[in-house]
Amino acid sequence: MQFKLWMLHLNLMSAKRYIKEYLAHHLYCVWRIFKIKCYFTLNQISITYWGVKVGKKCSFLGSTIFRRYPETAIIIGNNCAFQSSDWSNIVGICRRCMISTLKKGAVLKIGDKCGFSGAAISCAESITIGDNVLLGINVIVTDTDHHSLNAKQRFENIGITSKPIVIGNDVWIGTNSIILKGVNIGDNSVIAAGSVVVGDIPDNVVAGGVPAKVIRKL
Numbered sequence: 001m002q003f004k005l006w007m008l009h010l011n012l013m014s015a016k017r018y019i020k021e022y023l024a025h026h027l028y029c030v031w032r033i034f035k036i037k038c039y040f041t042l043n044q045i046s047i048t049y050w051g052v053k054v055g056k057k058c059s060f061l062g063s064t065i066f067r068r069y070p071e072t073a074i075i076i077g078n079n080c081a082f083q084s085s086d087w088s089n090i091v092g093i094c095r096r097c098m099i100s101t102l103k104k105g106a107v108l109k110i111g112d113k114c115g116f117s118g119a120a121i122s123c124a125e126s127i128t129i130g131d132n133v134l135l136g137i138n139v140i141v142t143d144t145d146h147h148s149l150n151a152k153q154r155f156e157n158i159g160i161t162s163k164p165i166v167i168g169n170d171v172w173i174g175t176n177s178i179i180l181k182g183v184n185i186g187d188n189s190v191i192a193a194g195s196v197v198v199g200d201i202p203d204n205v206v207a208g209g210v211p212a213k214v215i216r217k218l
């Protein structure tokens with residue numbers, strides 16, 4: 001279908017103009033589709049190795065890092081996209097997507113049609129992400145502090161606080177934002193770029209800043 005459209009395009013304009021304006025872009029699109037096919041196999045090996053449940057028609061650009069702790073679950077819905085190469089998103093990805101569970105009993109659940117670009121999601125207890133959720137470049141979602149506030153306990157890996165995170169449907173989280181433990185983000189809300197979200201955000205709002213506050217209603 002796409003190829004037919006390109007041919008139609010070509011017929012409607014001079015070859016010279018096509019080469020100057022469109023060729024590089026179309027070759028890039030073909031290269032990208034080819035890469036998605038290649039990376040699918042690579043990611044499939046990792047998914048099988050780590051026992052991650054992935055729905056149908058998910059796509060991968062670059063190799064996602066999965067790490068599933070024993071007796072935990074990572075469940076990903078249909079039609080999700082994971083971008084993990086520095087060339088896979090023009091806004092500028094700093095690292096591969098990292099999807100991990102850290103502690104026995106943890107459940108990390110991602111809905112359908114979600115998009116991730118260099119996102120790091122680490123789950124010690126429970127992280128639930130709804131459908132149609134977009135996480136901008138380099139977003140961090142973590143339901144645990146990873147270290148204790150108590151200096152004596154810090155190096156013994158005890159006294160660490162974790163609280164579940166719920167991100168609703170149709171949420172868009174701006175680039176470089178951090179979503180911390182215990183946060184609920186309501187349906188259809190937008191988190192502005194570079195925010196640190198430490199408290200609940202209601203449905204249908206734009207929120208942003210450090211710490212994130214509601215900026216306006218949508």
Ligand SMILES: CC(C)(COP(=O)(O)OP(=O)(O)OC[C@H]1O[C@@H](n2cnc3c(N)ncnc32)[C@H](O)[C@@H]1OP(=O)(O)O)[C@@H](O)C(=O)NCCC(=O)NCCS
Nearest residue numbers: 091136137173174175190191192193194195206208209215
């Ligand atoms: C959230 C966003 C879409 C809002 O855009 P907008 O509706 O045009 O917002 P405005 O620029 O009119 O700003 C509205 C208010 O929000 C504030 N604001 C906007 N972005 C903010 C941010 N990142 N952090 C804190 N406050 C922010 C503005 O200062 C302004 O405050 P004021 O009314 O007191 O002056 C946009 O700011 C943003 O963050 N886009 C994210 C882009 C991104 O990360 N893309 C991902 C690519 S993968």
